[in-house]
Structures are given as C-alpha cells and as structure tokens.
Amino acid sequence: MSQDDFDGGPIWNEFQWELHLNEIEKRSEQLRQFITSDPKGNTPRWITLLQESLDELDAVEAFIEEELLLDEAYFPEDEDDWEDEDDDWDDDDFFFQNEDFPFNQDDDEDFDYGEEWKELSDDFTLSDYGSIDNLDVYQEARNFAVDILKWGETIPTHLQTKQVHEFVSNVLKITAKLAGGYSFGFDQDVLGGNIAYTKKALHSANEALIHLQNMKREPFIVKAVYAKFHDRLFEIRNEIGIYVQELRDRFNMGLE
Numbered sequence: 001m002s003q004d005d006f007d008g009g010p011i012w013n014e015f016q017w018e019l020h021l022n023e024i025e026k027r028s029e030q031l032r033q034f035i036t037s038d039p040k041g042n043t044p045r046w047i048t049l050l051q052e053s054l055d056e057l058d059a060v061e062a063f064i065e066e067e068l069l070l071d072e073a074y075f076p077e078d079e080d081d082w083e084d085e086d087d088d089w090d091d092d093d094f095f096f097q098n099e100d101f102p103f104n105q106d107d108d109e110d111f112d113y114g115e116e117w118k119e120l121s122d123d124f125t126l127s128d129y130g131s132i133d134n135l136d137v138y139q140e141a142r143n144f145a146v147d148i149l150k151w152g153e154t155i156p157t158h159l160q161t162k163q164v165h166e167f168v169s170n171v172l173k174i175t176a177k178l179a180g181g182y183s184f185g186f187d188q189d190v191l192g193g194n195i196a197y198t199k200k201a202l203h204s205a206n207e208a209l210i211h212l213q214n215m216k217r218e219p220f221i222v223k224a225v226y227a228k229f230h231d232r233l234f235e236i237r238n239e240i241g242i243y244v245q246e247l248r249d250r251f252n253m254g255l256e
Contacts, residue, residue: 011189014248017196021071028070044165046149046172056149060142060175067176068183126250132182137239141175141201144232151229155220163218167211170204174236177201186247188254195247202244205237 012020046059053059132138148171155164181197184190212229215221221229 012192013251014192014195014199017193018199021193021196021200024071031070044160044169046152046165046168050149050153056146056153057142059149060145060172063172064176064179067173068180071180126186126246132179135178135182137236137243138175138178138182140232140239141178141236144236145171145175148229151225159218159220161215161218163211163215164220167208167215170208170211171233173204174201174208174240177204178240186250188251191247191251191254195244195251198240198244198247202237202240205233205240209233209237 045063049059049062050056053062126135148168152160152164152168177197177200181194181201184194184197186194209230212226212233216226
C-alpha cells in the first residue's frame with residue numbers, strides 16, 4: 001500500500017495513516033512468533049524480556065526496539081520519500097543516541113542556555129533535529145513502565161492474572177507507540193503518521209487504565225500503590241491527549 005492508493009493526495013492525514021498502520025500491526029503479529037523465544041505465547045513477553053535483560057529499564061528499551069523493528073519490517077522499501085537516502089542512522093542510533101545529539105562540544109558556544117533557550121526547547125524537541133529523550137511525556141511513560149515492571153516482578157506467579165499481563169503489556173505499548181510516532185518526524189508529509197502512532201499510545205493508556213481499575217481489589221495491589229499508579233497513568237493519558245492535539249494543530253496549520 002502506498003500513499004497513492006488513497007484519494008486524498010500525496011499527503012496522508014492521520015486517518016489514512018491509521019488504516020495503513022493497523023494493517024502493519026496485523027502483519028507484525030505474524031512475524032512476532034519468529035523472533036520471540038516463546039512462539040506459542042505461553043509466557044507473557046514482559047516476563048521474557050525481564051529474564052533476558054540487565055534491568056527493568058533495559059527491558060523497556062528492548063520492548064520499544066522490538067516493536068519498532070516489527071512495524072518497520074512492513075513499510076514499503078521503495079518509498080524513497082519516506083526515508084532520507086543520505087540518512088545512515090538506524091533505530092538504535094535515533095532512539096538511544098547520546099543526550100547531547102545533535103550538538104557537539106564545538107557548538108556549545110553558539111547557544112545561550114538561559115531563559116531564551118528554555119523558551120525554544122519545546123519547539124526544538126518537536127522537530128527533526130530534536131531528541132525523544134527531551135519529550136516529557138515519553139520520559140514519564142518510560143519511567144512509569146520501569147516502575148510497573150518492578151512491581152510486576154513482586155507478584156507471585158500464581159497471582160499473575162490475565163488482567164496483570166494485559167495491564168503491563170499496555171503500559172509498555174504506551175512508550176513504544178510514542179517512540180514510533182516520534183520516529184516519523186514532524187514534516188507535513190509524515191506528520192499524519194506521527195499522529196496516528198501517538199493515538200495508539202493514547203489507546204494503550206486508556207486500556208491500561210481499564211485493566212488497572214479491574215485490579216483495584218486484588219490482593220497483590222494495596223490501596224496506596226493502586227492510587228499512585230492510577231494518578232500517574234491518568235496524568236500520562238491526559239498529557240498524551242494534549243500532545244495529540246498539538247500535533248493536529250501543527251498538521252492543520254501546514255494545510256493553510
């Protein structure tokens with residue numbers, strides 16, 4: 001499927017991208033069984049990742065990278081305008097780059113890190129020269145995912161219900177989908193894809209809230225922990241909603 005398959009012209013909106021991404025997700029599920037160590041799905045992926053990783057943060061980043069690779073496998077290779085031919089960065093370089101990118105030490109003197117730079121920082125983050133590490137909602141979602149994995153490890157195996165697995169899985173997907181959206185960039189021709197991916201992060205946040213609420217009275221989650229998780233997840237969900245609207249405003253301004 002290419003952009004020309006739609007009647008909307010060469011620039012897709014979020015809904016056209018959403019159709020394409022939904023198809024990609026269906027195909028990635030078929031590919032998943034060939035790259036995971038548990039093809040039959042007997043062990044939840046988050047547990048396997050914890051077993052294979054150095055720590056919880058490493059497990060979260062491994063999940064993000066895996067999700068990005070699964071989706072990328074089904075993007076058309078002949079769409080030259082989707083990817084800069086001169087761009088030699090791979091996914092690892094883009095998402096886990098040094099926090100100083102794209103600046104080097106020689107560039108430091110060209111910037112004023114005072115109040116003026118702070119005012120420009122958000123605009124810089126939402127550009128093709130920014131880093132996802134400076135996107136606040138991504139950082140909050142990733143930190144939350146790390147804490148949820150730490151909590152999940154404390155739950156005895158016999159109490160790890162389907163609700164637990166679905167909750168943890170959706171929390172991990174929030175961060176992965178935010179990363180997937182950011183990887184599209186902020187140019188007009190791909191911004192719809194950014195929005196569509198970010199909406200999937202919003203969907204996962206809503207799903208995670210539902211599963212968390214269903215676990216409210218389970219013996220493995222005390223009232224104080226539930227309240228803390230709910231407050232953080234609720235705030236992340238709201239921030240993603242605001243972020244989606246900001247991206248939509250940017251897209252609509254480009255159409256004027």
